[in-house]
Amino acid sequence: MDVSNQLKGSDYRAADSVVRALEARIAAGDLVDGDALPSERDLIETFGVSRTVVREAVAALASRGLVESRPRFRPVIRRPGYDAALAAADGVVGHLLARSGGVKNLYDTRVFLEAGLVRQAALSARKEHIDALELALRANENAIPDSEEFYKTDVAFHAVLYEIPRNPVFPAIHKAFTAWLAPHWVKMPRSPERNRVNFQRHSDIFTAIRDRDPDAAEAALQAHLSSAWEYVRGTFNEV
Amino acid sequence: MDVSNQLKGSDYRAADSVVRALEARIAAGDLVDGDALPSERDLIETFGVSRTVVREAVAALASRGLVESRPRFRPVIRRPGYDAALAAADGVVGHLLARSGGVKNLYDTRVFLEAGLVRQAALSARKEHIDALELALRANENAIPDSEEFYKTDVAFHAVLYEIPRNPVFPAIHKAFTAWLAPHWVKMPRSPERNRVNFQRHSDIFTAIRDRDPDAAEAALQAHLSSAWEYVRGTFNEV
DNA sequence: AACTATTTTTTGGTCTGACAAAAACAACAA
DNA sequence: TTGTTGTTTTTGTCAGACCAAAAAATAGTT
Numbered sequence: 001m002d003v004s005n006q007l008k009g010s011d012y013r014a015a016d017s018v019v020r021a022l023e024a025r026i027a028a029g030d031l032v033d034g035d036a037l038p039s040e041r042d043l044i045e046t047f048g049v050s051r052t053v054v055r056e057a058v059a060a061l062a063s064r065g066l067v068e069s070r071p072r073f074r075p076v077i078r079r080p081g082y083d084a085a086l087a088a089a090d091g092v093v094g095h096l097l098a099r100s101g102g103v104k105n106l107y108d109t110r111v112f113l114e115a116g117l118v119r120q121a122a123l124s125a126r127k128e129h130i131d132a133l134e135l136a137l138r139a140n141e142n143a144i145p146d147s148e149e150f151y152k153t154d155v156a157f158h159a160v161l162y163e164i165p166r167n168p169v170f171p172a173i174h175k176a177f178t179a180w181l182a183p184h185w186v187k188m189p190r191s192p193e194r195n196r197v198n199f200q201r202h203s204d205i206f207t208a209i210r211d212r213d214p215d216a217a218e219a220a221l222q223a224h225l226s227s228a229w230e231y232v233r234g235t236f237n238e239v
Numbered sequence: 240m241d242v243s244n245q246l247k248g249s250d251y252r253a254a255d256s257v258v259r260a261l262e263a264r265i266a267a268g269d270l271v272d273g274d275a276l277p278s279e280r281d282l283i284e285t286f287g288v289s290r291t292v293v294r295e296a297v298a299a300l301a302s303r304g305l306v307e308s309r310p311r312f313r314p315v316i317r318r319p320g321y322d323a324a325l326a327a328a329d330g331v332v333g334h335l336l337a338r339s340g341g342v343k344n345l346y347d348t349r350v351f352l353e354a355g356l357v358r359q360a361a362l363s364a365r366k367e368h369i370d371a372l373e374l375a376l377r378a379n380e381n382a383i384p385d386s387e388e389f390y391k392t393d394v395a396f397h398a399v400l401y402e403i404p405r406n407p408v409f410p411a412i413h414k415a416f417t418a419w420l421a422p423h424w425v426k427m428p429r430s431p432e433r434n435r436v437n438f439q440r441h442s443d444i445f446t447a448i449r450d451r452d453p454d455a456a457e458a459a460l461q462a463h464l465s466s467a468w469e470y471v472r473g474t475f476n477e478v
Numbered sequence: 479a480a481c482t483a484t485t486t487t488t489t490g491g492t493c494t495g496a497c498a499a500a501a502a503c504a505a506c507a508a
Numbered sequence: 509t510t511g512t513t514g515t516t517t518t519t520g521t522c523a524g525a526c527c528a529a530a531a532a533a534t535a536g537t538t
Contacts, residue, residue: 063302064330091303116355
C-alpha cells in the first residue's frame with residue numbers, strides 16, 4: 001500500500017496521507033485499542049515513505065489522541081473517547097488560564113453548566129441517580145475531618161451530577177474542568193470547619209433535587225460555587 | 240540560549256525544551272501574534288539542536304494552536320483564544336461524530352447549554368443584548384425566502400444568545416458547535432415554509448426573554464431545537 | 479519447569495548532510 | 509509604481525548513521 005505517489009511540492013504533506021491511512025485502519029478496527037503501533041521501520045516499508053514522514057505522522061496521530069506515545073516506547077492505539085477530545089485542548093487551555101481572567105471565565109462556565117445540571121436533575125433524575133447522589137453525600141460527610149479525602153469526595157459528588165443526563169459528553173467535561181482548575185484549587189486553605197460548610201451546601205443541593213425543586217437546587221448550587229470562588233479568589237494575583 | 244544540555248536517552252524529548260522555550264517567548268510577547276516564526280535554521284542555531292528536533296517542536300506548537308503552519312510557508316505566531324482551544328479538539332471530535340450516537344450526544348449538549356443560556360438571558364440580559372437579539376430576529380425574518388441566507392441569520396441569532404453572559408468561552412463553544420454540526424445540518428431539507436416555522440420559534444424565544452420569563456424561554460428553545468433534531472435525524476443512517 | 483540474570487536484537491530519539499521545489503527577496507525593465 | 513525575471517532562502521522529504529533504552533532471546537540457577 002504505497003501512498004507516496006503524489007507530486008512532491010504541493011499543499012499536501014506526505015505525512016497527511018499516512019495519517020489518513022492509519023486513521024482509517026483504526027476506525028476500521030484493523031488496529032485495535034491497546035495494540036502497539038507497528039514499528040517505524042515497518043511503517044516505512046508499508047507506506048513507502050521516509051522515516052521523517054512516518055515520525056511526523058505518528059506525532060500528528062498522537063496530538064489527535066488516536067495514539068498515546070511515551071518517549072522511547074511504542075505508541076499505543078487509543079480509540080478516543082469524549083475525554084480525549086477535551087484533553088486535546090489541554091495545551092491551549094493552560095495558556096488561557098494563565099491569562100488575566102482566564103480562571104474566572106472557566107469557572108463561570110462551570111457554574112453555569114452545573115446550574116443547568118442540578119436543575120435538570122431536580123426535574124428528571126432517576127431514582128438510581130438520586131441514590132448515587134445520596135451515597136456520594138454520605139461519603140462526603142464521613143470525610144469532613146480529612147481535608148484531602150474531603151476534596152476527593154467533593155469531586156465525586158459533583159461527578160454524579162454530570163452523569164445524570166446519561167450523555168457521555170458531560171462526564172468528560174467534568175473531568176476536564178477538575179483537571180484544569182485543580183492546580184488553582186489545591187492552594188485554597190482547607191479546614192474541617194470549612195469542609196462542614198461545604199458539606200452542608202452539598203446536602204442542600206441534594207435535598208432540593210430529591211424534593212424535585214429545580215429553583216432551590218439551582219440556588220443552592222449557585223450559593224455553593226460562588227462562595228467557593230470567593231475562597232479561591234484570594235490565591236490569585238489577577239484582578 | 241542552548242537548551243540541549245540534557246542526557247540523550249531519558250524520558251524527555253529534546254523537542255519539549257524547545258517547545259517550552261518558544262511558548263515562553265510567545266507568552267512573554269517576545270514573539271507577537273501575526274509574526275512569522277524564525278526560520279528553522281535560525282532556531283537550530285538559537286537552541287543548539289538539530290533540524291529534526293526543531294521541526295518536531297514546531298509541529299507540536301502547531302498542534303497546540305500556538306502557531307499556524309501551512310505547508311511551505313513560514314509558520315505564523317498565534318496567541319490563542321478560547322476558540323483555538325476548541326479547535327484543538329477538532330480532530331478527535333470528527334471521529335466521535337462518526338460514531339453511532341455521536342451527533343446526538345453533541346446536539347443534546349448544545350440543547351442543554353442553550354436552554355441554560357435563554358433562561359439566564361430571560362433573567363438578566365441587558366437591554367443592549369435584547370436589542371441585538373431583536374435585530375438578529377429581524378434579519379432572520381427578512382431572510383425567510385432565501386434558505387441559505389436564512390441559515391446564516393439563524394446561526395447569527397443563536398450566536399447572540401452565547402454572547403449574553405459576556406464570557407468569551409461561550410462564543411467559542413458556539414463556533415465549535417456550528418462547525419461540528421454544520422456538515423450534518425446542510426443535508427437537511429429546507430424551504431421557506433420550514434424557515435417560517437423556525438422564525439416563529441425564534442420569535443417565541445425572543446418574546447419570552449424580553450418578557451423576562453425564563454420558563455417560557457426555555458420551553459420555546461427546547462421545542463425549537465427538538466423539532467429541528469427530528470428534521471435532521473432522517474439524514475443519518477445511525478440509530 | 480519456572481524463575482532470574484545476562485546477552486543480543488530491535489527500536490525510538492537525535493544528528494548530519496543532501497536535493498528539489500516552492501517561497502522570499504533583489505535587480506531590473508516598462 | 510508596477511510587473512518581470514533571476515537569485516537566494518527555506519521548507520519538505522529522503523537516506524544513512526549512532527546511541528541508549530526497550531524488547532526479545534538466551535543462558536544459568538534453583
